[in-house]
Each structure stands twice: as structure tokens, then as C-alpha cells.
Amino acid sequence: MTDRGGVVQSINQCLLELVGGVKDNWVAKPLDLMFPMASRIFLQTHVWPMLLREGRVSEIRLQLLSDANKQVPVFVNCQKSTLDSIERYTWVFFVSIERIRYEQELLEARQRAEAMSVDLAKSERFIRTVTEAMPSMIAYWDFQLRCQFANxxxxxxxxxxxxxxxxxSISTVLGPNLFEENWPHIQGALSGEPQEFERAILKPDGTVGQTLANYIPDFNANGDVLGFFxxxxxxxxxxxxxAAIRLSASVFEATMEGIMVTDATATIISVNPAFTALTGYTSEEIIGQNARILKSGRHDAAFFNAMFHDLRVSKLWKGEVWSKRKDGTIYLERLCISAICNEAGVAHRYVGVCADITQQWNKEQLVQHMALHDGLTDLPNRALLMERIGQLIAMTAREPRRIALLFLDLDGFKLVNDTWGHEIGDQVLKTVSSRLLSLLRPSDTVARLGGDEFVLLLDNPENRDSVAMIASRVIEVVNDPMNFNGKTAHVGTSIGIAFFAKEVTSPDDLLKNADDAMYKAKAAGKNTYRFSD
Amino acid sequence: MNKISSSSNIFVRNNVKVLEGDGDVVLYAHGFGCNQDMWDRVTPAFKSSHKQVLFDYVGSGRSDISAFDSDKYASLKGYAQDVLDICDALDLRSGVIFVGHSVSCSVGILASIARPGLFAKLVLIGPNPCFVNHAPEYVGGFEKEDLEGLLALMDQNYIGWANYLAPVVSAQGETGAVTTELSDSFCSTDPFAAKVFARTTFFSDNRNDLPKVTVPCLILQHRTDTLAPVSVGEFVHAHLSGSTLKVLEVIGHCAHMSDPELVVDAMQEFLTLPNQTAK
Structure with missing residues (x-):
């Protein structure tokens, strides 16, 4: 029995046997001393507040400190009574070994269960954390097709x-259309077959997403399907x-331009069909080869150095290149090379796009040729002649050289034309042309000015006599009779010769001087030559 | 963590009771293991002179256990936040007289440091800023091992509770709180919350907070108190500048229940003193 401060007022023998000592050791001492510290805290924080308010507590579990300093679990009841307005608290301690053991077992079972459910909660939280972090959609549908889990x-x-x-239910979640579409797969999964299929899904925001769905059946130990993931x-x-790759691939396949991809060392790693058509190399033959296999030999090292320089600096090169096909023929291609850089900014691929422009080039060459040549004889025309005279005159400024111009006018050509017709006339002009060419060095020029006028331009002839000799040879070969299908034609020529001199300032002057001299030859009876001075 | 809750939510969460009256507001904060009922022998004395506010911490009494947050209440600052939330919900701006018991003395101290202008005076019944001994300079009364024994005893005593043996640990629950049908025993403390509160109470060390208090304090010290010996009361007095220490001739830790008249007298004397800021 204690007062409301917990000071012991009396104590019976039974309790003394538990806590030790005799009555006088305990009277007027705090009841707290019978308990270990944890029980004292519990008394102060839980038991006394209730006792003071309600006047009684029952079946409080506490530990008593035995005289052997051991902790003895006890049940405690306490009842307040008031006598002569003095409060008394009667404490009853009882030891129930069996019950305490039973309760301890219950408690341990509870603690085990709690620990398990904490572990379970932890692992569930872990699984949920993992599934929430997944960009994929994860759900579990039971056999009744009700959702049991969705991330x-x-x-x-x-x-x-x-x-x-x-x-x-899955039908509600998917909606009628999608549910109908997926129904075969749902059935398949429920019958134990894993399913994989693609599906377009209309999302709540109105956009359509392409999905790859896997339905994975969930079996119990007996092999029954419980549902599916x-x-x-x-x-x-x-x-x-x-789609973008397919588009690129189809462009690569279908384009008219040849495409060649190389690595950084110019080893070819891919070509398209147009490239094969252009070069004659199949992709099997050319992949793994170095791009230099295509070199024609028409460009010098400086050309390629400039190309590599441009690629380094601007990652791009455009131009025309003579290349060589598998069969050895040379072709001209318009080539555009782009450097493709990796993340580090280093060029690791080169893509060359090329088109064969040989024919176009040929055409251009022809047009250019026709502009400067006589259509009938293919000899240089007046324009080209004047250009060449100009070139030679320009060269005299650097080093002194002799330039001789022989102006030829055929004698008797009009008669041939009138007698045999223009066709034979043309044949005559062509024959004269080839005879003139056969007389001269490649550095000399034979030009036709039109009609029956020809000009020979001699670069640096030895002297006046050698020119005179050439003029004589010319008269000789022109005078050779010509036989066309049994018809014999004969023409002669009068030649005026002019030399380049200081007072001659232009090609026209030189030509005019020779022309004047030619008239002197005509006046002298034709089929002869005269010098302008 | 601090959700903006409407006033009514706070009233439900902390089971706030207001005893209307003319005068300054007295706010009572119960200690560990108890609830607001422990003040019912003190409040009648101030019925006409003060407006009195009572509440339960979340997890105690008839508070809303679903608001229990084991992270928030692992620190006494979480409990201090409850006190401030209640003041805000009642639109109290200043002049509040805080009456705290046991661990709530530290809660009141933390609240007054956070909001010095809110409180006029603190009444601290059985304060202990640090229950655990820090030998040799400080004797709080307990060793860390004693707490394990206390938690085991709490478990053993909760065994009689409905559902306590059904380990319903909510797997998804943020708090992991055990939902238990509460009986009235032990002031309706939720077992899970009680264990958190026990750890927070006995492992907090607020000794360094004492000098930061600027509000006048009355320390009501029990003459013989297992949980807060006189030496602790003197320590608190020494570190709370301008505080008043009054030793009540009481054995135990709950003078406001065992000897309410002593507490009422001391409070009335302290509350009639003019408000003055501690130096």
C-alpha cells in the first residue's frame, strides 16, 4: 500500500519474498525502488497518470527487481481508496508464469509477424519503386481479368x-475497340501461352502511341493460370x-546518284546500286577496298591534297574528278564529299555522292571545238587562228621568235565547183586540208578562213629560205591532181607570206600583210608565192 | 512535410478543444504516454480568467492517427510544429501562455525559439531537456538501454489491446502506422506512434536550446521525481536566463494530477506577474 506519491506504507510477506528484505526496509521508501528503470518510466508515464485520473489500473505488466537482482515479470493491479480523506493505493502483484510465458510467445509471434510484414512492405516498396521507375507499362490481370497491379x-x-x-476489368480499361482487338491475346495468355504483339493505343491526351505488348501467363504450382502480367x-x-531509316534506305537504294560511304581511312564500307551501275563494282567487290581503287591517274597529288584540305576545314568538298571504272575506262564524275563527325567532332565517315558527267563533258568539248573549227575540214577557223597568232605574238615578248604566216588562195577552185559541183568542191577542200596538214609540224597551224582560203601559221621557222621552201612544197602538193570516182580535179594555189615584225602590232595586221602578198602572187600569174616585204 | 492544412483540419488532427474564457490564452501540452485529459484538474481554476486550449499530439488521445508521420515525429521539432499549427489555426499571434508537462517542456521551448513573439510565458512542469545521462557532467537519469526495456514493456502492455496481436502493418502506407481500434487504456495512445514518441522523448537532447529562450519561464520541479530529478530542474533553471524555479513538495512526475492545487497556485502567482522579457 502506498500514498499517492508512491511511498510505501505497508507491505506483505508474499511481496517481501519477491523483492527481498524485511518490512522496515521498505516502509516510507518509494515504490519505484522495487522496479528496474524501464518499469519506473512506464509507471510514471503510463500508470500513474491513469491511476490518478481513474483511481484504478489492472493487469499492468511490469518487472520487479528481486533480491537476487533478477527481473521478475509480474502483473499489477492497483486500486485507490480514500479513508478519512486520505488517499491510499493498494497494489496487488501476481506472478503467472504460464500466462506470462504464453503472452511472451504471442508477443514474439507478433514481433515475427511484424518483422515479416515490414520485410514484405519493404520488398513491395522495392518492387513498386522498380516498376514505377520503368518507362514500360506494367500491370497484372487476374483470371477474372480484374486489375491487381498497375504501375x-x-x-x-x-x-x-x-x-x-x-x-x-480489362475491358473497361482498354475500351471496347482495343479490348476486341486484344481479345485473342488475352485468351491466349489465359490458356498459358505467352503473347507478343504490337498495338496502336489512343492515349487520353488524344495522341496515338505505338506499343509492343507482352502478356506473360502467371502459373501456380499446379500449372494453372492465375492471370497474366x-x-x-x-x-x-x-x-x-x-520509318526514317527505311526512308533513308530507300533513298539510298533508289537515287540516281552513286553513293559511297567510307570510314576515316577511306576504306569503303557501303555503296548503293547507282554506284555499282556507274563503276561496274558490285558492293561485294568494293566493300573493304580503299577508295583509291577508283583513281584514274589524271589528277596530281596537289589536286587530292586540296580535296583533303577542304574536307578537313569545311567538312565538304565539291568538284569534278576523273575516275576509273572496274573495266579500266575513265569517266568524269561530279563528286560531293561530306565528312560525318562523331560525338567528339572527329570525322569518322565520308559520304561521297557522284554523278557521271562524261557525256555532258564530251558535248561541251564538241560545242567548244565547233566554235573554233571549220565544219568541213575540221581545221581551226579564223577565230582560233587569230587566237593562236595572238598567243605566238605574246610569246615574242618573252623571247624573240620568228612567226611566218602563209595566206593561201586556191587557183581554179571556182572551175572545179562549176564543173563537178559543190560535193566534189568540198572533197577538194578536204583533200587540200589533209595535204597541208601532212606537210607541217604539230606546232604549226593550218586554218581555213572560209571559201578557198587557207592560212598556214609557222612557229619559229629557221629562216626566210626555209619558209620559201615550204611555200614551194605547198604549191607542189596542192597541184597534185585529185581523183574522185574517176573524175580528176586539179587546183593550184597562190601564197602570200608575211613575217611578224616590230611594226606589226596585231594579228589582223599580220593577216592583212599576208593577204596583200597573196594578191601579188596572183598578179604574178598564180601558183606561186610572194613575200609581203 | 508541412502541408498547408486548413484550420479545421488542424482541429481534427490534434483534437483541439477550446475552453472559452476572458483573458490571455493558456495552451496546455501533455507529456509522453498521456493526453489532454491530464489537465482536467487544472483547467477549472482558470475558467473565468483565461481562454484555455487543449490538444492531443498526433498519435495520442483522440487525434487523427492517419496524420501520423514517423519521420516528422522522430524529432521534437515535429511536435513543436503541431503547437505552432494550432496557434496559427486559432489565429493566435502573441501573448500565448504555454503550459507543458515533461517532454512538452522541450516542445514549448522549441516552439518559443521558432516564434518568440507568439508566447508571453512558459510554464514547465517536470522539464527534462535530456533524459539520457551524459557522464560525468550531466545526469539525465537514464541509460540508453533503459529505453529498450521501456519499449518491451509498452509492447507487453499493449497486448491486451484489440487487434494488437493482428499485425496489420500497412504495406503501402506512408507512415506504416498500425491501425488499431483504440481502447481508453493508457490515454488512448496508438502503439506505433507511442513507440516513436518514446524514442523521440528519451533520445532528444535540447540542452543547447535552453539559452536561446527569450520568454519568461516558470519551472515547476517535483521534489522527488524519477523522470526529472531536482538536479535536472536546477540545470534547466541555470540555463534559462530569467527563469523562476519552484520546487513542489510532490513525489512523482505528475503534480498537475496528483497535487493540482500546488500547480494552480504557482501558475496563478506566475501569471499575475507583469509580462517581462527575460534578459
Missing amino acids: KSYLEWFGRTPQEMLGL ALVTNISRLREAD
């Missing part, structure tokens, strides 16, 4: 909250990338 992505795609999702991956971007 964050799944909820977002279908615009559901976690609360409304659980227990919802749905793993749905958003492959929209993959599909878009696929």
Missing part, C-alpha cells in the same frame, strides 16, 4: 488513378526512327 506508366497511359484502377513498351519513337 505509374500504365496508369498514365490509360488516364486512371491507382484507386480506381485496382479491381477494374502485361508488359507494354512504348515503341513510338522506335517506329518513327524505323
Whole structure:
């Protein structure tokens, strides 16, 4: 028995046997001393507040400190009584070994269960953390097709909250159309067959996403299907990338331009069909070869150095290149090379796009040729002649050289024309042309000015006599009779010779001087030559 | 963590009771293991002179256990935040007289440091800023091992509770709180919350906070108190500048319940003193 401060007023023998000592050791001492510290705290924080308010407590579990300094579990009841307005608290301690052991077992069972459920909660939280972190949609549908689990992505795609999702049927979640489309796969999964399929899903925000769905059946130990896991991956971007790649590939395949891809060392790693058509190399033959296999030999090292320089500096080179086909023929290509850089900014691929422009080049060459040559004889015309005279005159400024111009006018050509017709006349002009060419060095020029006028331009002849000798030879070969299908034609020529001199300032002057001299030859009876001075 | 809750939510969360009256506001904060009922022998004395506010910490009494947050209440600052939330919900700006018991003395101290202008005076019944001994300079009364024994005893005594043996640990629950049908025993303390509160109470060390208090304090020290010996009361007095230490001739830790008249007299004397800021 204690007062309301917990000071012992009396104590019976039974309790003394538990806590030790005799009555006088305990009277007027705090009851607290009978307890270990934890029980004292519990008394002060839990028992006394209740006791003071309600006047009684029952079946409080505490530990008593035995005289052997051991802790003895006890049940405690306490009842307040008031006598002569003095409060008394009667404490009853009882030891119930069996009950305490039983309760201890219950408690341990509870603690084990609690620990297990904490572990379970932890692992569930872990699984949830993992599944929430997944960009894929993950859900579990039981055999009744009710949702038992859906991760964050799944909820977002279908615009559901976690609360409304659980227990919802798959037909409600998917909607009638998608449910109907997926029904064969749902049935398949429920019959134990894993399913994989692609599906376009209309999301709540109105956009359509491409998905790859896996339905994985969940079996119990007996092999019965309990439901299935749905793993749905958003492959929209993959599909878009696929489409872009397919488009690029079809462009690569179908384009008219030849395309060649090399690595940084110019080893060819890919070519397209147009490239094969252009070069004659199949991709099997050329892949792995160095691009130098295409070199024609028409360009010097400086040309390629400039190309590599441009590629280094501007990652791009455009130009025309003579290249060599598999069969050895040379062709001209218009080539555009782009350097493709990796993340580090280093060029690791070169893409060359080329087109064969040989024919175009040939055509241009022809046009250019026709502009400067006589259509009938293919000899240089007046324009080209004047250009060459100009070139030679320009060269005299650097080093002194002799330039001789022989102006020829055929004698008797009009008669041939009138007698045999223009066709024979043309044959005569062509024959004269080839005879003149046969007389001269490649550095000399034979030109036709039109009609029956020819000009020989001699670069640096030895002297006046050698020119006179050439003039005589010319008269000789021109005078050779010509036989065309049994018809014999004969022409002669009068030649005026002029030399370049200081007072001659232009090609026209030189030509005029020779022309004047030719008239002197004509006046002298034709088929002869005269010098202008 | 601090959700903006409407006033009514706070009233429900902390089971706030207001005893209307003319005068300054007295706010009572119960200690560990108890609830607001422990003040019912003190409040009648101030019925006409003060407006009195009572509440339960989350997890104690008839508070809203669903608001229990084991992280928030692992620190006494979480409990101090409850006190400030209640003042805000009642639109109290200043002049509040805080009456705290046991660990709530530290809660009041933390609240007054956070909001010095809110409180006019603190009444600290059985304060202990640090229950655990820090030998040799400080004797709080307990060793860390004693707490394990206390937690085991709490478990053993909660065994009689409905559902306590059904380990319903909510797997998804943020708090992991055990939902238990509460009986009235032990002041309706939720077992899970009680264990958190026990750890927070016995492992907090607020000795360094004492000098930061600027509000006048009355320390009501029990003559013989297992949980807060006189030496601790003297330590608190020494470190709370301008505080008043009054030793009550009481054995135990709950003078406001065992000897309410002593507490009422001391409070009335202290509250009639003119408000003055501690130096």
C-alpha cells in the first residue's frame, strides 16, 4: 500500500519474498525502488497518470527487481481508496508464469509477424519503386481479368488513378475497340501461352502511341493460370526512327546518284546500286577496298591534297574528278564529299555522292571545238587562228621568235565547183586540208578562213629560205591532181607570206600583210608565192 | 512535410478543444504516454480568467492517427510544429501562455525559439531537456538501454489491446502506422506512434536550446521525481536566463494530477506577474 506519491506504507510477506528484505526496509521508501528503470518510466508515464485520473489500473505488466537482482515479470493491479480523506493505493502483484510465458510467445509471434510484414512492405516498396521507375507499362490481370497491379506508366497511359484502377476489368480499361482487338491475346495468355504483339493505343491526351505488348501467363504450382502480367513498351519513337531509316534506305537504294560511304581511312564500307551501275563494282567487290581503287591517274597529288584540305576545314568538298571504272575506262564524275563527325567532332565517315558527267563533258568539248573549227575540214577557223597568232605574238615578248604566216588562195577552185559541183568542191577542200596538214609540224597551224582560203601559221621557222621552201612544197602538193570516182580535179594555189615584225602590232595586221602578198602572187600569174616585204 | 492544412483540419488532427474564457490564452501540452485529459484538474481554476486550449499530439488521445508521420515525429521539432499549427489555426499571434508537462517542456521551448513573439510565458512542469545521462557532467537519469526495456514493456502492455496481436502493418502506407481500434487504456495512445514518441522523448537532447529562450519561464520541479530529478530542474533553471524555479513538495512526475492545487497556485502567482522579457 502506498500514498499517492508512491511511498510505501505497508507491505506483505508474499511481496517481501519477491523483492527481498524485511518490512522496515521498505516502509516510507518509494515504490519505484522495487522496479528496474524501464518499469519506473512506464509507471510514471503510463500508470500513474491513469491511476490518478481513474483511481484504478489492472493487469499492468511490469518487472520487479528481486533480491537476487533478477527481473521478475509480474502483473499489477492497483486500486485507490480514500479513508478519512486520505488517499491510499493498494497494489496487488501476481506472478503467472504460464500466462506470462504464453503472452511472451504471442508477443514474439507478433514481433515475427511484424518483422515479416515490414520485410514484405519493404520488398513491395522495392518492387513498386522498380516498376514505377520503368518507362514500360506494367500491370497484372487476374483470371477474372480484374486489375491487381498497375504501375505509374500504365496508369498514365490509360488516364486512371491507382484507386480506381485496382479491381477494374480489362475491358473497361482498354475500351471496347482495343479490348476486341486484344481479345485473342488475352485468351491466349489465359490458356498459358505467352503473347507478343504490337498495338496502336489512343492515349487520353488524344495522341496515338505505338506499343509492343507482352502478356506473360502467371502459373501456380499446379500449372494453372492465375492471370497474366502485361508488359507494354512504348515503341513510338522506335517506329518513327524505323520509318526514317527505311526512308533513308530507300533513298539510298533508289537515287540516281552513286553513293559511297567510307570510314576515316577511306576504306569503303557501303555503296548503293547507282554506284555499282556507274563503276561496274558490285558492293561485294568494293566493300573493304580503299577508295583509291577508283583513281584514274589524271589528277596530281596537289589536286587530292586540296580535296583533303577542304574536307578537313569545311567538312565538304565539291568538284569534278576523273575516275576509273572496274573495266579500266575513265569517266568524269561530279563528286560531293561530306565528312560525318562523331560525338567528339572527329570525322569518322565520308559520304561521297557522284554523278557521271562524261557525256555532258564530251558535248561541251564538241560545242567548244565547233566554235573554233571549220565544219568541213575540221581545221581551226579564223577565230582560233587569230587566237593562236595572238598567243605566238605574246610569246615574242618573252623571247624573240620568228612567226611566218602563209595566206593561201586556191587557183581554179571556182572551175572545179562549176564543173563537178559543190560535193566534189568540198572533197577538194578536204583533200587540200589533209595535204597541208601532212606537210607541217604539230606546232604549226593550218586554218581555213572560209571559201578557198587557207592560212598556214609557222612557229619559229629557221629562216626566210626555209619558209620559201615550204611555200614551194605547198604549191607542189596542192597541184597534185585529185581523183574522185574517176573524175580528176586539179587546183593550184597562190601564197602570200608575211613575217611578224616590230611594226606589226596585231594579228589582223599580220593577216592583212599576208593577204596583200597573196594578191601579188596572183598578179604574178598564180601558183606561186610572194613575200609581203 | 508541412502541408498547408486548413484550420479545421488542424482541429481534427490534434483534437483541439477550446475552453472559452476572458483573458490571455493558456495552451496546455501533455507529456509522453498521456493526453489532454491530464489537465482536467487544472483547467477549472482558470475558467473565468483565461481562454484555455487543449490538444492531443498526433498519435495520442483522440487525434487523427492517419496524420501520423514517423519521420516528422522522430524529432521534437515535429511536435513543436503541431503547437505552432494550432496557434496559427486559432489565429493566435502573441501573448500565448504555454503550459507543458515533461517532454512538452522541450516542445514549448522549441516552439518559443521558432516564434518568440507568439508566447508571453512558459510554464514547465517536470522539464527534462535530456533524459539520457551524459557522464560525468550531466545526469539525465537514464541509460540508453533503459529505453529498450521501456519499449518491451509498452509492447507487453499493449497486448491486451484489440487487434494488437493482428499485425496489420500497412504495406503501402506512408507512415506504416498500425491501425488499431483504440481502447481508453493508457490515454488512448496508438502503439506505433507511442513507440516513436518514446524514442523521440528519451533520445532528444535540447540542452543547447535552453539559452536561446527569450520568454519568461516558470519551472515547476517535483521534489522527488524519477523522470526529472531536482538536479535536472536546477540545470534547466541555470540555463534559462530569467527563469523562476519552484520546487513542489510532490513525489512523482505528475503534480498537475496528483497535487493540482500546488500547480494552480504557482501558475496563478506566475501569471499575475507583469509580462517581462527575460534578459
